[in-house]
Amino acid sequence: GKFELKKKPTQQPNNDKINNIKTPMEIPKEIILQKESLPVFSAKDALLKNFKEHPTVIIISETGTGKTTQIPQYLYENGYKDKGIIAITQPRRVAAVSISKRVSQEMGYELGEEVGYCVRFDDKTNEKTKLKYMTDGMLVREAMLDSSLSKYSVIILDEAHERTLNTDVLFGLLKSIQKRREKKHPISGVYNPLKIIIMSATLDAELFSQYFNNAPVLYIEGRQFPVHIYYTEETQKDYVDAALITVLQIHIAHLTDKSIDKEEQEDGGDILVFLTGRDEIENLEKLLLDRIPRLPKGAKDLIVCPIFSALPQEQQMKVFEKAPKGSRKVILATNIAETSLTINGIRYVVDSGAVKSKIFNPKIGIDSLNIIPISKASAKQRTGRAGREFEGKCYRLYTQNTFEKLDSSSIPEIKRSNIANVILQLKTIGINDILGFDFLESPPVASVMKSLELLYCLEAISEDGSLTELGKKMALFPLDPMYSKTLIKSIEFECSEEVLIIISILSVESIFFTPKEKKKEVEDVKKIFFSPEGDHITFLNVFREFQKSKSQQQQWCFDHFINLKSMVKVVNVFEQLIKYCFSLKLPIVSCGSDFDRVKKSFIGGFFLNTAILQPDKKYKTMVDNKEIQIHPTSFLFEQKPQHILYNELTITTKAFARNIIPIEGSWLAEICPKYYGTRPQQQQKSTPNQTSIDSFTN
Numbered sequence: 001g002k003f004e005l006k007k008k009p010t011q012q013p014n015n016d017k018i019n020n021i022k023t024p025m026e027i028p029k030e031i032i033l034q035k036e037s038l039p040v041f042s043a044k045d046a047l048l049k050n051f052k053e054h055p056t057v058i059i060i061s062e063t064g065t066g067k068t069t070q071i072p073q074y075l076y077e078n079g080y081k082d083k084g085i086i087a088i089t090q091p092r093r094v095a096a097v098s099i100s101k102r103v104s105q106e107m108g109y110e111l112g113e114e115v116g117y118c119v120r121f122d123d124k125t126n127e128k129t130k131l132k133y134m135t136d137g138m139l140v141r142e143a144m145l146d147s148s149l150s151k152y153s154v155i156i157l158d159e160a161h162e163r164t165l166n167t168d169v170l171f172g173l174l175k176s177i178q179k180r181r182e183k184k185h186p187i188s189g190v191y192n193p194l195k196i197i198i199m200s201a202t203l204d205a206e207l208f209s210q211y212f213n214n215a216p217v218l219y220i221e222g223r224q225f226p227v228h229i230y231y232t233e234e235t236q237k238d239y240v241d242a243a244l245i246t247v248l249q250i251h252i253a254h255l256t257d258k259s260i261d262k263e264e265q266e267d268g269g270d271i272l273v274f275l276t277g278r279d280e281i282e283n284l285e286k287l288l289l290d291r292i293p294r295l296p297k298g299a300k301d302l303i304v305c306p307i308f309s310a311l312p313q314e315q316q317m318k319v320f321e322k323a324p325k326g327s328r329k330v331i332l333a334t335n336i337a338e339t340s341l342t343i344n345g346i347r348y349v350v351d352s353g354a355v356k357s358k359i360f361n362p363k364i365g366i367d368s369l370n371i372i373p374i375s376k377a378s379a380k381q382r383t384g385r386a387g388r389e390f391e392g393k394c395y396r397l398y399t400q401n402t403f404e405k406l407d408s409s410s411i412p413e414i415k416r417s418n419i420a421n422v423i424l425q426l427k428t429i430g431i432n433d434i435l436g437f438d439f440l441e442s443p444p445v446a447s448v449m450k451s452l453e454l455l456y457c458l459e460a461i462s463e464d465g466s467l468t469e470l471g472k473k474m475a476l477f478p479l480d481p482m483y484s485k486t487l488i489k490s491i492e493f494e495c496s497e498e499v500l501i502i503i504s505i506l507s508v509e510s511i512f513f514t515p516k517e518k519k520k521e522v523e524d525v526k527k528i529f530f531s532p533e534g535d536h537i538t539f540l541n542v543f544r545e546f547q548k549s550k551s552q553q554q555q556w557c558f559d560h561f562i563n564l565k566s567m568v569k570v571v572n573v574f575e576q577l578i579k580y581c582f583s584l585k586l587p588i589v590s591c592g593s594d595f596d597r598v599k600k601s602f603i604g605g606f607f608l609n610t611a612i613l614q615p616d617k618k619y620k621t622m623v624d625n626k627e628i629q630i631h632p633t634s635f636l637f638e639q640k641p642q643h644i645l646y647n648e649l650t651i652t653t654k655a656f657a658r659n660i661i662p663i664e665g666s667w668l669a670e671i672c673p674k675y676y677g678t679r680p681q682q683q684q685k686s687t688p689n690q691t692s693i694d695s696f697t698n
């Protein structure tokens, strides 16, 4: 039938009205027109028919067709909300937050009422919430509390092509939950089936369909204008620098190149640059801001809009605002803009060809963040972002030869990252046989074994693989097992207050900010907080001083080059973790200035991330003799203590350890007898392990 759009979603059943405190706002005409102009709109009836007929439906379409924003609304308007909550999972928190915001506007509700979001450390839903955008990780957590996910009537696994670890786990969990909920409840007689919708931006849906008993696959035709692709002649040493030059060239091209057509000249069109992370984005932002005042006469204004997950929400929303007439936006994004977020107005894409990716080394059992080449599929997606509304151009900052050699698609996370957390969660849900679990694609046996070993060394599971009391506690924290173990260890060492603060700080990307041209001043100010006891204690000092600054927080942050918004977030995370501790009756105790206790707690969780100083002033990891260095941003970069513990390893051309504390070598066997007790403390192999860093980078 014909679809009529409800102008005001007030025409709801009466019982709804009674609870309806806020009436929805009038929906602007342009929003209604925009919704109806999306390709998904014409597929609405077909979609609803399939939802009705099949327990599981797979939807494939180009980015920007309207899947994420519209399909949940169709379900909402067609009775599904009366059977339970409609959940839409997203691999990234930024997407969950910003899309729910958009959808609540489209429907004329306040965010957090009928439409809300739920991401780690931030839940904006209430008892009225019917459309719930959430990270895939949060839904896995919910399954730990209610293994039937009974409050959900429909669960949409969005961005399934990304194949994140959590989405892959959800595939398995939802399949078994759906099966269980197909039947009437044996005692209550309640019939509460679960509908599963899988949405993906790439065409290889066969795997999904087979997994779900040949579920139907619906293709929605998107709109795609031609995009002209340019490659570099030579391989670029520094793609940030190459991106800078490319952006500026695009921006002023119309001044010299008369061949650029009139339409392109007049409305310009925005530029989208793909980089790998916050550091690069902020770096390019600085470089651009530096060059903008010196643009030639006749050039338009250039507005720089960064977007990455650690960016405060208000600033994230800036990328969606239209650039004022006579100006142009340049958006600097991580691969969040590849398929998760649709940004209108893009005509040019600049593609670094790189992405940050978590890689698990099953030899030693830890993850590292590596900057690696993207796949052909990613390159194609990135290019596509330039041709959604008009013809576009894509500048690949690599050679055509390099492109030809890229992998055709990227390896799913489950095959390349640490699954200790997943195992802990599955065991909490009651799934003990990990190797026998019905995964969409199974993790490598070696990595399952290594993760089990890690959990055993962390004392989260016992020898027969069952969860220990400690393991049950660890699973309750919304933290990786290494962090939750550290936290629980800190209770034993009576320093939980300090460890909670440090973990909260480590949960944000950086608490410092370095304005351009003030590097020297920043370094001087940072020295105030410095502690030779390690980066963690330096962070702690910042937090303590921040707390003292009370009513002058803003000024204090400004004076000390501290990011106020990050600090506010840290405080918020800290408060939430304290709540978890209270609910588990774990005492919050301070160790004063006895920081050895803090260090020992961290050894409890991060005993695999340790390294010893070598005569050449570099470090070798204790578990596999790999060469690493302290990252220059660490406060211990100059000091070079004998033994270090680090929280993070980033591998670019070299392996860099971040967030360092000096430790005593003798503590290792004392705190982790399971791992270090039976081994010599300093593993000195005669031949260094050659598989190490080289095999990571290529």
Ligand code: ADP
Residues within 6 Å of the ligand: 038, 061, 062, 063, 064, 065, 066, 067, 068, 069, 070, 098, 099, 102, 320, 339, 340, 341, 342, 343, 344
């Ligand atoms: P898909 O999921 O198929 O990639 P989306 O539902 O994300 O598509 O996007 C559909 C449309 O909604 C796009 O045209 C996009 O520009 C628009 N949109 C999404 N978020 C916002 C926002 N925050 N502000 C304005 N428009 C938005």
Ligand code: MG
Residues within 6 Å of the ligand: 064, 067, 068, 069, 158, 339, 340, 341
């Ligand atoms: Mg989408």
